[in-house]
Every structure is written in structure tokens, then in C-alpha cells.
Amino acid sequence: MYNSEQLLEKVKSALSDVKLDNKPKELYEPISYTLNLGGKRIRPVLVLLACDMYGGDIKYAINPAIAIEIFHNFTLLHDDIMDNAPLRRGKETVFKKWNSNVAILSGDTMFALAYKHLAMSDTMVLHNVLEIFTKAAIEVCEGQQYDMNYETIGDVNIPEYLEMIRLKTAVLIAASLKTGAVVGGADKKDIENIYKFGENVGIAFQLQDDLLDVYGNQKVFGKKIGGDIFTNKKTYLLIKALKDAKGKDLADLKKYYSSTDFDYDEKVKAVTEIYNKLEVNNSTVSLINEYYNKALTYFDLINLSNDQKSILKKYTDNLMQRNF
Amino acid sequence: MYNSEQLLEKVKSALSDVKLDNKPKELYEPISYTLNLGGKRIRPVLVLLACDMYGGDIKYAINPAIAIEIFHNFTLLHDDIMDNAPLRRGKETVFKKWNSNVAILSGDTMFALAYKHLAMSDTMVLHNVLEIFTKAAIEVCEGQQYDMNYETIGDVNIPEYLEMIRLKTAVLIAASLKTGAVVGGADKKDIENIYKFGENVGIAFQLQDDLLDVYGNQKVFGKKIGGDIFTNKKTYLLIKALKDAKGKDLADLKKYYSSTDFDYDEKVKAVTEIYNKLEVNNSTVSLINEYYNKALTYFDLINLSNDQKSILKKYTDNLMQRNF
Numbered sequence: 001m002y003n004s005e006q007l008l009e010k011v012k013s014a015l016s017d018v019k020l021d022n023k024p025k026e027l028y029e030p031i032s033y034t035l036n037l038g039g040k041r042i043r044p045v046l047v048l049l050a051c052d053m054y055g056g057d058i059k060y061a062i063n064p065a066i067a068i069e070i071f072h073n074f075t076l077l078h079d080d081i082m083d084n085a086p087l088r089r090g091k092e093t094v095f096k097k098w099n100s101n102v103a104i105l106s107g108d109t110m111f112a113l114a115y116k117h118l119a120m121s122d123t124m125v126l127h128n129v130l131e132i133f134t135k136a137a138i139e140v141c142e143g144q145q146y147d148m149n150y151e152t153i154g155d156v157n158i159p160e161y162l163e164m165i166r167l168k169t170a171v172l173i174a175a176s177l178k179t180g181a182v183v184g185g186a187d188k189k190d191i192e193n194i195y196k197f198g199e200n201v202g203i204a205f206q207l208q209d210d211l212l213d214v215y216g217n218q219k220v221f222g223k224k225i226g227g228d229i230f231t232n233k234k235t236y237l238l239i240k241a242l243k244d245a246k247g248k249d250l251a252d253l254k255k256y257y258s259s260t261d262f263d264y265d266e267k268v269k270a271v272t273e274i275y276n277k278l279e280v281n282n283s284t285v286s287l288i289n290e291y292y293n294k295a296l297t298y299f300d301l302i303n304l305s306n307d308q309k310s311i312l313k314k315y316t317d318n319l320m321q322r323n324f
Numbered sequence: 325m326y327n328s329e330q331l332l333e334k335v336k337s338a339l340s341d342v343k344l345d346n347k348p349k350e351l352y353e354p355i356s357y358t359l360n361l362g363g364k365r366i367r368p369v370l371v372l373l374a375c376d377m378y379g380g381d382i383k384y385a386i387n388p389a390i391a392i393e394i395f396h397n398f399t400l401l402h403d404d405i406m407d408n409a410p411l412r413r414g415k416e417t418v419f420k421k422w423n424s425n426v427a428i429l430s431g432d433t434m435f436a437l438a439y440k441h442l443a444m445s446d447t448m449v450l451h452n453v454l455e456i457f458t459k460a461a462i463e464v465c466e467g468q469q470y471d472m473n474y475e476t477i478g479d480v481n482i483p484e485y486l487e488m489i490r491l492k493t494a495v496l497i498a499a500s501l502k503t504g505a506v507v508g509g510a511d512k513k514d515i516e517n518i519y520k521f522g523e524n525v526g527i528a529f530q531l532q533d534d535l536l537d538v539y540g541n542q543k544v545f546g547k548k549i550g551g552d553i554f555t556n557k558k559t560y561l562l563i564k565a566l567k568d569a570k571g572k573d574l575a576d577l578k579k580y581y582s583s584t585d586f587d588y589d590e591k592v593k594a595v596t597e598i599y600n601k602l603e604v605n606n607s608t609v610s611l612i613n614e615y616y617n618k619a620l621t622y623f624d625l626i627n628l629s630n631d632q633k634s635i636l637k638k639y640t641d642n643l644m645q646r647n648f
Contacts, residue, residue, distance in 0.1 A: 112465065141436065
């Protein structure tokens, strides 16, 4: 069995083998730029980890793994247009560096390239892998639409928010693990359990992302702390605070939340103080633990020895402890 | 064997069966709107025609046919954002009726839905059909990028233009026929010949579209005559005229071509007069005939009886005579 560092190297190597010096260069340069921005390559590593865990030959998992990573980066590319985001991983986004037409079309091409890699899957699993991937792709789009809807409607409740992040983030994590398990030859029951494991890990992972945006270590997190607060992004922390706050705290929260015309540091400090007072950080940590524990109940049902499952367990444990 | 009207009915019926009342409605309403705008459904009909011609059961061709039609409509949706086009088939484009974020994301979802239908192809042909589709999808994106490039660079020569329309328009026509032939059980040689037939028909078809935009019958063409002239679109007619014009004609052409601030009717009349003088219409008709004749040499190589090939022949003959 491989450890996750070895699998990450395999992913990086396969990604660097993706041929992107095609013409017209105006189309392929932004794709190459996007795929070279880096990132933790969590999803393709999960595909390989799950395949390897079942004793599958990871050479059959590498193409679906690359497909999922290209797809993930395509969604970021298009999301950045929709969110009008200037930076991604500390560098200019494609639509800022080039323009939005280039970003739309390069993204479309990446989606097709993802399927090109998926289509190279072994015939035995092709139908299955296609179905998992396409279902996830559609759900990610649905999640992004809910996210956009929630930007403009006033009231979003916690179940609605959790369903949005399930679609936008968790299903692709779950689909990565499920794909690896299918390629590795897992049985039907295990395939469903590893999917549910991934889905709950994914929700916990996104909640943690919300938390780190306020309470993380900037150097480790890689983004300026408080970005979500400053841009009025509806996160679990904000929704929970709006639910719990009363009197002056609620009025202040609504005041800050109604505009982006405040000084960055002043706004982040003031909102964080309200979050502290309401102990929103503790509620978020509890909810993260709740989802991760739920994930682990599905993990326990996976019909392999603890030894066989140890590398995946270690990897997701690490994910859940990043940056603290 | 079915005639093309019967196959069109089958396409329409299958399209109306595509389930699009999902949530969030903000995502699915624009998809439903787009797929209900109508159109001649040429590509899915070609898939079914080719399958039927080989004696294949068209029930195995209907899903790839619908996949190609959804993909085609997705490319129109995204192209309309990039071209800032207000109208499509006489109705508001999605990005005008909703907004560009909705158009981007609904388009992405349509691309995934296209693959969802493609993935329902018979296992025997799945790999093959996926490969044909994905290659065409990537080439269509490349063609659209060349088209955008050519909007901003001054000089485009005729071979560059023909290569652009081959990618943007012809390969999907060719892929439709090839897909139908694969599902219908054609042999390798025929599959290549029907592809080349479709590719040359596709180029002729796009050249004819360029021609009809200037010389068509508005009622039959469905768009206002002269739109390409008014918006300075680089078409075969313009490139050929810029190549052939001299003296005052060239100066006038360049003057009109340098701006969109002219009166619509005045500009279209003046440029059309230059086209008439240079007999650009005749050159275009010659080139259309050249490509259609080239297409027919590949058609003749297809190893079926003339009787078996007659319905497809009649259909493409009709396509080539539309609106005259």
C-alpha cells in the first residue's frame, strides 16, 4: 500500500503529463495556468487512496482521479467569474488575468478534458464511474446555484446552508472516494458506506473552512483572515450568529452585514468580537465534530481491517486538523 | 427505415421527456427555456438517420442524439454571453433574460446533462461514443476561441477561416453522423467516410449560413438580413471581399467595417453593393458547391446501396437548398 505522500506525487506527476500545449494558445494557456496554481489535490488523492485500500491497481484509478481534479479546478474557474473574485491561491484569477470570455471558454474546455480522462477508465467500470462523476457534477452546479441564491435572499436557515455545502463541496469528496472504491473492486455495501463517509467528511471540511476564515492562522490558511466577514459571505458562522444574536449585537451584525463600505480591519474585528461573545466558534467546532463523528460511523461499517483502512483514516484525520 | 420527419418527431418527443423540473429552479428554468427555443434539431436527426441507415435499432441512438443536441444548445448559450447577443431564435438570450452568472452555470449544467444522456449509451459502444463526443466538444471550444481571436485581429485569411468553421460547426455535424454509424454497427472504413462526409457538409452548411445572412429570404432565414455585416462579423463573404476589393471599394469596406456607428440599413445596403460588384455571392456559392461535392465523394464511398443511403442524401440535399 502507498502512503498519501506517495499518492500525491503520483497525482502531481500525472497532472504534469496532461498535454496542454495545444492550439489556440489563448484557450490552453489559461487551463495550464489554472492547473499549475497548485492546491492540496485532495480529491484525486482520495480516489487513489480508496482504490489502493481495496487492493486495486492504482494505474486504473489515475485517469478518473485526474478527471475529478480537472473538473474541480474548472468549477473554481467559473465560480471566480460568478463571484467576481480577484485572487485564487494568492494569484490573479483567470477572468482577471485574461477576461471573462476566456474564463468561460477555458472552463468549458476543462470540463470536456475532465471527461476525456474519465473516458480512459477501464471498460469494466466505465459506466459506473461516469454515472458517479456526472451525478456529482450536476449536484456541484446545483450547490453553486443555491450559494448564489443565498447571496441575495435575506434569510437562510442552517439546514438550507448545510444542504448547499453538501451539494457544492461534499458530494465531490464523496464521489472521489466512491470512484476509487469502484475501481478498486469494493462491494456495493462498502461503496455506499465510503460515499456516506466522504459526504460527511466533506460537510465537516467546508464548515472548517468557514471557521478557519475567521479563526485560522493566516500563514497556514493561505488567505487573509476575515475575507468572508468582509465580503458578507453567508457562512455557517454568520447564519448561526444571526440566529443567536440579540439587541445591540444583532443590530451591529446587521449593520456590518448590510454593506462592504467598512474598513476591513474594523469590520472583521467587530464581527469577530460578536462571534466570540456568542461562542459561534464553539458551536462550529461542535458541528464539525458531529459531522466527522457521523462520517466515522460509516467508516467503521467499511468491511476491511483497521490496518487496511489506516492510511485513509490518517489522511482524513489530518484534513480535519489542518491549521489548528 | 424511417424518414427524416419521423425521426424529427422521435427527437422532439425524447427532448420533451428530459426531466427539467428539478431544483433549484433558478438553474433549471433557463435550461428548459433554452431547450424549448426550438430549432431544426439537425444534429440529433443525423445521429438517428445514420444509425437507421445501417439497420441499427434507433432506440440505442436516441440518448447520444439527445446528448449532442443538449451540448449544441449549451454552446449556443455560452456563445451568446461571449458575443453579447441579445436574441436567439427571435427570443431573448438566457444571459439577457436572466444574467450572465445564470447563463454560465445553466450552461455548465447542460454540458453535464449531455454527458448524462451519453452515459446511457449501450455498453458495447460507450467508449467509442464518448471518445467521438469529447473530441468534438473540445474542437468546438477551439473553434469558438479562434472565432473570438478573429474578432480582434485584422487579417484573417481564407484557410484560417475555413479551419475555424470546421472546428466550430462542422466537427459536431460529422460527430453526429459518426455516432449514429457506430451505434448502427457500421464498419471502420464507413465510419471514417461518414465522418468526412459530415465534416464537408458542415463546412458547406456554415458557408451557406454566411451567404444567407446577406442574400437570404428574411422570413425563411428567421433573422434580420445583414446582421453579420452590421456587427462586422468576419464571414467568408467579408474576408473574400477584403481580399478582392481595390481602390474606393476597399476603402469603403474598411470604413464600414471599422465601426458599428452606421445606420443599419445604409451600411447593409452599401456593403452588399460592394459584395455584388465583386460577385462575392457567386464565389461563395462556388465554394459551397465545392465542399458539398467533396462531401458527396465520401458519401459515394459508403458501402451501402443507394437505396439504403437515399434518406440521408435527401436530408442533406435539403439542408443545402434551404431558403433559396
